[in-house]
Amino acid sequence: xxxxxxxxxxxxxxxxxxxxxxxxxxxxxxxxxxxxxxxxxxxxxxxxxxxxxxxxxxxxxxxxxxxxxxxxxxxxxxxxxxxxxxxxxxxxxxxxxxxxxxxxxxxxxxxxxxxxxxxxxxxxxxxxxxxxxxxxxxxxxxxxxxxxxxxxxxxxxxxxxxxxxxxxxxxxxxxxxxxxxxxxxxxxxxxxxxxxxxxxxxxxxxxxxxxxxxxxxxxxxxxxxxxxxxxxxxxxxxxxxxxxxxxxxxxxxxxxxxxxxxxxxxxxxxxxxxxxxxxxxxxxxxxxxxxxxxxxxxxxxxxxxxxxxxxxxxxxxxxxxxxxxxxxxxxxxxxxxxxxxxxxxxxxxxxxxxxxxxxxxxxxxxxxxxxxxxxxxxxxxxxxxxxxxxxxxxxxxxxxxxxxxxxxxxx
Amino acid sequence: xxxxxxxxxxxxxxxxxxxxxxxxxxxxxxxxxxxxxxxxxxxxxxxxxxxxxxxxxxxxxxxxxxxxxxxxxxxxxxxxxxxxxxxxxxxxxxxxxxxxxxxxxxxxxxxxxxxxxxxxxxxxxxxxxxxxxxxxxxxxxxxxxxxxxxxxxxxxxxxxxxxxxxxxxxxxxxxxxxxxxxxxxxxxxxxxxxxxxxxxxxxxxxxxxxxxxxxxxxxxxxxxxxxxxxxxxxxxxxxxxxxxxxxxxxxxxxxxxxxxxxxxxxxxxxxxxxxxxxxxxxxxxxxxxxxxxxxxxxxxxxxxxx
Numbered sequence: 054x055x056x057x058x059x060x061x062x063x064x065x066x067x068x069x070x071x072x073x074x075x076x077x078x079x080x081x082x083x084x085x086x087x088x089x090x091x092x093x094x095x096x097x098x099x100x101x102x103x104x105x106x107x108x109x110x111x112x113x114x115x116x117x118x119x120x121x122x123x124x125x126x127x128x129x130x131x132x133x134x135x136x137x138x139x140x141x142x143x144x145x146x147x148x149x150x151x152x153x154x155x156x157x158x159x160x161x162x163x164x165x166x167x168x169x170x171x172x173x174x175x176x177x178x179x180x181x182x183x184x185x186x187x188x189x190x191x192x193x194x195x196x197x198x199x200x201x202x203x204x205x206x207x208x209x210x211x212x213x214x215x216x217x218x219x220x221x222x223x224x225x226x227x228x229x230x231x232x233x234x235x236x237x238x239x240x241x242x243x244x245x246x247x248x249x250x251x252x253x254x255x256x257x258x259x260x261x262x263x264x265x266x267x268x269x270x271x272x273x274x275x276x277x278x279x280x281x282x283x284x285x286x287x288x289x290x291x292x293x294x295x296x297x298x299x300x301x302x303x304x305x306x307x308x309x310x311x312x313x314x315x316x317x318x319x320x321x322x323x324x325x326x327x328x329x330x331x332x333x334x335x336x337x338x339x340x341x342x343x344x345x346x347x348x349x350x351x352x353x354x355x356x357x358x359x360x361x362x363x364x365x366x367x368x369x370x371x372x373x374x375x376x377x378x379x380x381x382x383x384x385x386x387x388x389x390x391x392x393x394x395x396x397x398x399x400x401x402x403x404x405x406x407x408x409x410x411x412x413x414x415x416x417x418x419x420x421x422x423x424x425x426x427x428x429x430x431x432x433x434x435x436x437x438x439x440x441x442x443x444x445x446x447x448x449x450x451x452x453x454x455x456x457x458x459x460x461x462x463x464x
Numbered sequence: 465x466x467x468x469x470x471x472x473x474x475x476x477x478x479x480x481x482x483x484x485x486x487x488x489x490x491x492x493x494x495x496x497x498x499x500x501x502x503x504x505x506x507x508x509x510x511x512x513x514x515x516x517x518x519x520x521x522x523x524x525x526x527x528x529x530x531x532x533x534x535x536x537x538x539x540x541x542x543x544x545x546x547x548x549x550x551x552x553x554x555x556x557x558x559x560x561x562x563x564x565x566x567x568x569x570x571x572x573x574x575x576x577x578x579x580x581x582x583x584x585x586x587x588x589x590x591x592x593x594x595x596x597x598x599x600x601x602x603x604x605x606x607x608x609x610x611x612x613x614x615x616x617x618x619x620x621x622x623x624x625x626x627x628x629x630x631x632x633x634x635x636x637x638x639x640x641x642x643x644x645x646x647x648x649x650x651x652x653x654x655x656x657x658x659x660x661x662x663x664x665x666x667x668x669x670x671x672x673x674x675x676x677x678x679x680x681x682x683x684x685x686x687x688x689x690x691x692x693x694x695x696x697x698x699x700x701x702x703x704x705x706x707x708x709x710x711x712x713x714x715x716x717x718x719x720x721x722x723x724x725x726x727x728x729x730x731x732x733x734x735x736x737x738x739x740x741x742x743x744x745x746x747x748x749x750x751x752x753x754x755x756x757x758x759x760x761x762x763x764x765x766x767x768x769x770x
Contacts, residue, residue: 317580455563
């Protein structure tokens with residue numbers, strides 16, 4: 054098994070930007086993406102803020118150079134970000150004289166809603182009469198259909214699969230892609246995830262009473278819940294052999310970082326709530342550190358799961374205290390910008406984490422005012438660059454007790 | 465590396481005669497009441513598999529499901545539409561996520577280990593199985609619980625019928641779980657020698673090539689296979705390849721059309737694997753090849769032997 058898996062391409066679309074550069078500019082300018090519901094049609098408009106990608110489906114399709122809006126929003130978001138990541142990587146590979154078509158390439162994606170945005174429309178007619186509803190509105194209902202459609206658009210056929218583990222979905226797809234590369238089954242993979250805002254998830258989270266009616270305040274004592282967001286985020290991962298060829302051709306500097314550690318653990322406490330002691334989060338972070346051979350003090354920045362709910366932030370905070378005390382790295386939740394993008398969040402935040410390692414960036418945790426009782430650390434409030442960061446941890450925890458942590462390293 | 469199946473358990477129309485079995489010997493009746501049918505079927509198959517293997521807490525739980533928890537998804541979606549997003553109860557939403565079964569099993573076993581759920585159409589179970597095999601390659605002494613599950617609901621039946629899926633094929637469903645290890649023990653019931661999956665082959669010749677190279681990679685020839693379990697579902701165009709393979713190169717092997725027992729569903733490969741293990745356990749076969757394709761798009765090969 055070869056040891057290294059390297060990040061050579063990034064792509065993202067969220068409420069704060071339609072590409073990686075746009076997202077980064079918003080992070081630096083402290084410009085959050087949440088606001089009144091504009092594109093999603095729901096009775097909760099005006100009452101529950103959301104972090105929407107600022108385009109309707111026709112504009113998203115146009116951005117994919119497709120005509121019409123045949124595809125659902127989850128797939129369109131996925132294609133935009135995955136294509137950006139692949140083009141980013143292809144440029145670097147080409148510079149190094151590597152022909153992409155010679156690499157066994159996989160598309161390992163994740164989502165939780167599939168084509169639910171269109172299934173909702175179908176259902177309104179179908180419920181009145183089971184012979185009604187346009188069938189083309191449910192062809193992407195399955196999560197896997199979204200991946201399949203995007204893989205076809207990208208021309209990736211060697212391997213594709215889809216993971217759905219709620220809010221940790223795309224951390225697990227990055228994790229799985231890295232393992233396939235390490236086992237020699239793939240040379241390169243586009244890995245991450247996507248999710249669109251839907252009435253289904255908005256109302257689902259609303260019934261759990263964990264949606265903030267204002268803008269979320271992760272890791273603040275007076276936090277009131279999360280804001281739902283949407284988007285997609287992907288990394289292009291390559292094997293050590295491909296990375297070495299890039300280095301040998303003098304283009305080693307083109308890669309962003311190495312994926313040095315990962316771990317998936319289960320909280321096994323409750324279907325939707327985290328255990329008070331954050332067992333799953335603790336085990337995921339600890340396992341990722343062990344896998345990378347690092348000590349807690351080596352981590353320079355943690356991109357927190359930090360949803361802004363009472364339950365998550367306390368469980369995650371306690372797990373961090375237990376593992377890192379007394380060496381607390383800089384920490385922040387970029388969900389204070391993007392909202393919680395569910396199945397996309399692990400991918401989006403992996404993109405932010407890779408940029409953090411590459412450029413020494415620390416992102417601000419917006420709207421933070423009051424330290425949480427019982428936690429001996431507070432999140433970062435300023436955007437900082439050129440920090441001497443060597444290792445970044447990215448946390449993704451979710452329903453079903455599914456907890457995953459990834460570590461990105463320089464060198 | 466080879467993989468050892470320590471136990472296999474399936475809930476399917478074949479062994480439950482289209483009725484759900486009594487789960488009270490496996491699951492607390494109080495919990496059963498709160499579970500949807502897919503969760504009950506899957507948790508029962510998983511627990512019975514662990515019981516058979518004598519494993520109380522596996523190191524990893526990996527599931528594959530194309531549709532996830534359809535009944536709860538249907539309930540919540542219908543309520544969102546009918547009640548115009550007002551006064552919705554949370555239960556169906558909570559149980560609608562695709563990882564509900566994996567999470568429930570972990571919760572019942574207090575299992576903090578690796579937990580993953582694959583949802584890739586006709587390769588959902590095969591992806592889960594690949595993950596399980598990678599875990600064993602990474603840590604040979606792990607015990608991995610891996611399963612495939614999908615359910616039919618009135619809604620899915622109505623919609624998939626409109627797509628023409630059941631014009632020839634019979635709608636199927638089921639849950640099948642396996643306990644895999646990287647080491648042989650006295651209670652090993654079968655050996656999983658290989659798994660291969662491929663997507664949209666361009667023609668039948670490519671399928672035959674894949675099968676030959678799959679067997680060759682395991683140092684086997686078609687005549688070494690004494691039982692072939694195939695995925696015929698009644699669709700004439702889709703079944704053509706199975707007929708060709710049965711006449712050559714597998715004319716010397718016994719054949720089972722496994723969907724006659726479990727119907728057509730995207731994770732039916734898990735039932736086929738259970739059937740292969742069963743044939744080996746009962747001494748009816750020494751070396752079994754499973755070949756299935758889902759809608760001609762997702763193809764999979766598994767080799768199971770004594």
